Amino acid sequence: MKNYSQARGEHPIEIRLARNSEAQALAEMSRKLIEQGLTWRWQSPQMLSRIKHPDSVVLVARTRVELVGFAVMEFHDIHAHLNLLAVSSTGRRRRTGTSLLNWLEKSALEAGIGQVVLEVRYNNMGARSFYRENHYEEVEVLPGYYQGKENAVRMVHHLIEPEIEKQRP
Numbered sequence: 001m002k003n004y005s006q007a008r009g010e011h012p013i014e015i016r017l018a019r020n021s022e023a024q025a026l027a028e029m030s031r032k033l034i035e036q037g038l039t040w041r042w043q044s045p046q047m048l049s050r051i052k053h054p055d056s057v058v059l060v061a062r063t064r065v066e067l068v069g070f071a072v073m074e075f076h077d078i079h080a081h082l083n084l085l086a087v088s089s090t091g092r093r094r095r096t097g098t099s100l101l102n103w104l105e106k107s108a109l110e111a112g113i114g115q116v117v118l119e120v121r122y123n124n125m126g127a128r129s130f131y132r133e134n135h136y137e138e139v140e141v142l143p144g145y146y147q148g149k150e151n152a153v154r155m156v157h158h159l160i161e162p163e164i165e166k167q168r169p
């Protein structure tokens with residue numbers, strides 16, 4: 001049966017782990033969609049080292065013809081940090097961002113991690129709404145967080161209730 005996207009003539013989207021050969025394309029997406037106006041930090045070598053790192057997960061969302069999104073998460077002992085998440089402008093509002101996030105949150109929870117933390121540009125109202133919609137709470141404003149040029153908002157999603165997490169050794 002065709003899903004809604006297919007009925008609109010769009011290609012179905014597959015989410016999977018990134019391959020080494022995709023590092024350059026992901027770096028370009030980061031520069032264009034996330035790091036615009038800032039010094040480009042997430043270049044191909046940085047992306048490749050995250051793809052290879054045992055404590056990171058890099059996901060891609062692809063149609064049969066193109067890359068439409070990606071996400072990078074770093075796993076620590078008690079929290080995970082969402083470093084990057086983007087969906088190409090033509091592929092938005094199809095739940096791709098939500099699917100990438102859900103995959104990573106499920107992995108974190110299975111690893112016993114209680115919270116996901118991220119920072120987002122203060123002026124990025126669309127992304128702030130997207131994260132709020134996905135149960136992230138805005139906990140702090142970080143002045144000049146982005147290379148001294150822009151403020152960030154720190155957001156947290158408790159995968160495990162804080163009361164329950166406190167009981168852990």
Ligand SMILES: CC(C)(COP(=O)(O)OP(=O)(O)OC[C@H]1O[C@@H](n2cnc3c(N)ncnc32)[C@H](O)[C@@H]1OP(=O)(O)O)[C@@H](O)C(=O)NCCC(=O)NCCS
Pocket residue numbers: 033034083084085086087088091092093094095096097098099120121124125126127129130131133
């Ligand atoms: C933020 C982003 C990842 C969302 O991806 P997406 O695939 O379009 O998001 P989804 O389709 O899963 O959205 C789920 C819900 O979040 C909310 N949402 C998503 N984008 C939104 C926007 N621009 N404005 C307001 N609400 C938004 C909506 O409630 C949406 O549900 P709806 O479409 O039924 O209304 C995407 O817009 C993006 O890549 N932006 C540029 C890069 C960026 O800002 N990354 C985040 C900071 S690193």
